[in-house]
Amino acid sequence: MGLTSRKLELLAAVLALAAVVATVWLWPRLAGRNWRALLGRSVVLLLGQALTLSAVALATNDWGGFYSSWGDLLGTDRGGIEFNAHASAHEPVRILGAKPVPLMLKNVPPGGSGGVVQQVTILGGRTGIVQSAYVYLPPQYFQPGYAHRTFPTVVVLTGYPGSPQNLISRMKVHTVAAQAIYRKQMQPAVLVLTRPSVALPRDTECQDVPGGPQARTFLAQDLRRAIAARYRVGTSARSWGVLGYSTGGYCALALAMRDAGAYTAAASLSGDYAVRTDATTGDLFHGDARLRRQADLLWRLRNLPMPPVSVLVASSHSGEADYRATRAFIAAARPPLNVASLFLPSGGHNFDTWSRELPTALVWTANQLRAGPR
Missing domain, CATH: 3.40.50.1820 (Alpha/Beta hydrolase fold, catalytic domain)
Structure with a gap:
């Protein structure tokens, strides 16, 4: 999917919401003090934040029109060659x-x-x-x-x-x-x-x-x-x-x-x-x-x-x-x-x-x- 695709924005938003729901549901099960529980809480928090930031970044890019494609974002789509x-x-x-x-x-x-x-x-x-x-x-x-x-x-x-x-x-x-x-x-x-x-x-x-x-x-x-x-x-x-x-x-x-x-x-x-x-x-x-x-x-x-x-x-x-x-x-x-x-x-x-x-x-x-x- 393209960087400015509406489907990509919707997918990112759904995944971010799902991560929040999953965090709330999993948190009591990750309440222990052993290393597995600490690792689980860290993964859940980092994944949720990453998905939320991705959704916000995609929406911001669409609003501001900063980058039109993945190549534009990554610098591989060079305007002059x-x-x-x-x-x-x-x-x-x-x-x-x-x-x-x-x-x-x-x-x-x-x-x-x-x-x-x-x-x-x-x-x-x-x-x-x-x-x-x-x-x-x-x-x-x-x-x-x-x-x-x-x-x-x-x-x-x-x-x-x-x-x-x-x-x-x-x-x-x-x-x-x-x-x-x-x-x-x-x-x-x-x-x-x-x-x-x-x-x-x-x-x-x-x-x-x-x-x-x-x-x-x-x-x-x-x-x-x-x-x-x-x-x-x-x-x-x-x-x-x-x-x-x-x-x-x-x-x-x-x-x-x-x-x-x-x-x-x-x-x-x-x-x-x-x-x-x-x-x-x-x-x-x-x-x-x-x-x-x-x-x-x-x-x-x-x-x-x-x-x-x-x-x-x-x-x-x-x-x-x-x-x-x-x-x-x-x-x-x-x-x-x-x-x-x-x-x-x-x-x-x-x-x-x-x-x-x-x-x-x-x-x-x-x-x-x-x-x-x-």
Whole structure:
């Protein structure tokens, strides 16, 4: 059974409950002072605690969407790998499957379509990284009236460790986009849903690690080229935006602010403004203080020319650790950097908060972009 399987969660809960019942029933029989009784009590207690912790851990993982599979948890399912012998530069995007997107709205006319979401693999021609993703295509993509037009593209990033599946099952990004397009709140756009981590279990924080994974190059160059080679999307920065939450929020801002010609708009939900160093990242800069400063977005605002891009930053007055840093970022920004902000009265660092912010942030990001003739 998969790590996120409902059957596994139910089995773990039943076993934990059974262990509690068994402990109550067996305890009088294990009341002696001999070594067998002591061993029996120890086994019963440890087994009960292990099963209870397992049930709680599985439920917590499902709620938070931290790991999507056993390989993801154990670090054997690596998000970015070297090309294998069958990878082809002529097939930068491999489509593994596709499903229609239901609008999930009342009073929708019969045949009303929300578009299509495809499960894909993206091959990085420059970095050699292979990344799983979903691509959302709006209904207009298949309509004759749009056959000779390109579409703007929004890249949507998870946090760390994250899984693209979270963007579908937890955030429902494709449905939020379909509804906004149907209501004419948002222009038709292609979405690429993926995670910023390209070398799991390591958290690369969207950096080009010296002698290591080139996450920034993959997201700023490889991904855009691969999608443009496969789909009818614009190729200039004015047609591309990026949105993310948590680590993905930092990555969104960093990609737009650091890589001229890559993204013209970015939205950060609960994102940091500098790279953290911990057990999951290791030393991403190999002791190079200059590289670390370059990755600090507040340092960039105070010491470098403002980038000509538009960004949206989101946080909460209560419950988010990045509130003060977000205010400092807004205060330090000057034209030609345009900053919009979104503040909730309260909200923690979780999917509930990001789901509340997503509709506004996604519409804002998409509407900063331009479509054009093919």
